[in-house]
Amino acid sequence: MALTGGGRTALVTDAFRLADLQTPGIDTANAITDAFINAFKTVTSLDWRFFGAIVRFGPLPTGPTFDVGRNVGSSGASSSLPPNTSVLFQKRAAVGGRSNRGRFFVPGIAEASVDAGGLITPTLLASYQSAGENYRTSAEAAAGIDNLVILHDEAIVDDPTTVVSLQAQALVATQRRRLR
Secondary structure: OEEEEOOEEEEOOOEEEEOOOOOOOHHHHHHHHHHHHHHHOOOOOOOEEEEEEEEEOOOOOOOOEEEEEEEEEOOOOOOEOOOOEEEEEEEEEOOOOHHHOEEEEEEOOEHHHEOOOOEEOHHHHHHHHHHHHHHHHHHHHOOOEEEEEEOOEOOEOOOOEEEEEEEEOOEOEEOOOOOO
């Protein structure tokens, strides 16, 4: 999914297991994109817009790709924190271990809903938690989709880990580029 705000573009990446072996089409791509937008547009600040997604079906190098165009405004609070500040969602699996963890970031947190220590207010955090689960369940209910998964390696797409829940973190996260 792609969002723009604060002069920046943010990309949110997720992976889903397909329910059957038929080649997915634009309807499945639209359903995944709309599930994300509908879930998060009410909690994302007004200065962010959802402008679509590139949906790629695996295997990644050869699978079909659809460019889903959207231009949807959000309806959350009026001003957000800097663009590199996001809500961190942890993907929870039924099995533990380092390789069975995943995450994604959603930008556009309302500045007024974060305290000086970087904690999101309980009310907004609950709204983000609901939005995350609504996204997961709506996308999984779409035709052709089985469930949200964690991919371990692009070369190994046969054994992804199923995500059983998403957990919004109370402390804001920053997406920084690592200097090497």
